[in-house]
Amino acid sequence: MIDTAGEKLSPEDYLSDVRPVWCPGCGHYFVLRALTQALAWLRIPKEQIGLVTGIGCSSRISAYVDAYGFHGVHGRALALGAGLKAVRPDMNVIVAGGDGDGYSIGGNHFLHACRRNMDLTYIVMDNEVYGMTKGQPSPTTEPDWQSKLAPEGTGIRRFNPLGIALASGASFIARGSAGDQKGLSRLIVEAIEHKGFSLVEIKTPCVTFRPEEKAWYKSMRKIAIEPTDDMILAAQRIHGSDGFDTGIFYQADLPVFQPHFTEEKSIEDFEKEFEV
Ligand code: SF4
Ligand code: MG
Numbered sequence: 001m002i003d004t005a006g007e008k009l010s011p012e013d014y015l016s017d018v019r020p021v022w023c024p025g026c027g028h029y030f031v032l033r034a035l036t037q038a039l040a041w042l043r044i045p046k047e048q049i050g051l052v053t054g055i056g057c058s059s060r061i062s063a064y065v066d067a068y069g070f071h072g073v074h075g076r077a078l079a080l081g082a083g084l085k086a087v088r089p090d091m092n093v094i095v096a097g098g099d100g101d102g103y104s105i106g107g108n109h110f111l112h113a114c115r116r117n118m119d120l121t122y123i124v125m126d127n128e129v130y131g132m133t134k135g136q137p138s139p140t141t142e143p144d145w146q147s148k149l150a151p152e153g154t155g156i157r158r159f160n161p162l163g164i165a166l167a168s169g170a171s172f173i174a175r176g177s178a179g180d181q182k183g184l185s186r187l188i189v190e191a192i193e194h195k196g197f198s199l200v201e202i203k204t205p206c207v208t209f210r211p212e213e214k215a216w217y218k219s220m221r222k223i224a225i226e227p228t229d230d231m232i233l234a235a236q237r238i239h240g241s242d243g244f245d246t247g248i249f250y251q252a253d254l255p256v257f258q259p260h261f262t263e264e265k266s267i268e269d270f271e272k273e274f275e276v
Helices: 028-042 058-064 077-087 099-105 107-116 161-168 181-193 211-219 231-240 267-274
Strands: 049-053 068-071 092-098 121-126 172-177 198-203 221-225 245-251
Touching: 028 058, 028 121, 028 181, 049 058, 049 077, 058 068, 058 092, 077 092, 077 099, 077 107, 092 099, 099 107, 099 121, 107 161, 121 181, 161 172, 161 198, 161 231, 161 245, 172 181, 181 198, 181 221, 181 245, 231 245
Parallel strands: 049 068, 049 092, 092 121, 121 198, 172 198, 221 245
Antiparallel strands: 172 245
16 A cells, blocks of 8 residues: 555545455445545545454455455454554544444444444444345344244344434434445545544345345435434434435534543553553
8 A cells, every 4th residue: 555645536546456246236336435435535545544344245345445454353343443543543443344243243342332432433334134144134134034044034123223323322323325325425424524433324235135125226215314413303313214214313522532642651551561
């Protein structure tokens, strides 16, 4: 990676040489495009971007963006991202992954990342299924969806990411659609610019294991919601939505957690203490 500070970049400039292996028609291609568009719009130097991902189809995105990337372990991307931000507050830390990774095994990290409100951007590519491991129900799968692994459906109510983020203390909560790439890149720009923990939940079809989700490309309603810092109004919007509205549901100026390393406690002390 070359030093790109001060250069004008296009979305293509943020693509690495690694060719995506996603299935043809997968929504994640549009998320990658929206993310690179947002980075180009903001003209963020590549060496100032840390893209940290978990495990799953969507988490491969860190290999496809030409920036510092870390493909972590399952469900731990937010913990890794928080660690990076703690020691490199100057970097734009973007954490990305899927619904299984972030809301199931990573659920605990999700709650506390919202609560800490560090200045991180969290992109969740939610296709309501575990795609990489061949179509198991995820926390956002509807209870009556029938699959080989759950022939009668799970019977378990769905996780509500936006509602849980609001209750846990996230200061920017948005939903986007892979089918509205322009709107999605706008949301990602807003999320990166926001100071605090930003959740961008993206409905992105898994065309292989949930072909019916292809309808999402057309059925999601375009950006229509203006931000509010009123928690009650935001809760009404979130819980009153059928899940097909996109936009910024909540945005507030809340205290941001950022550890400070001082002369008494430097990064070197930290490294010695933890033998890193
Ligand atoms: Fe995309 Fe689903 Fe294929 Fe994974 S399995 S690449 S989520 S379409
Ligand atoms: Mg998924």
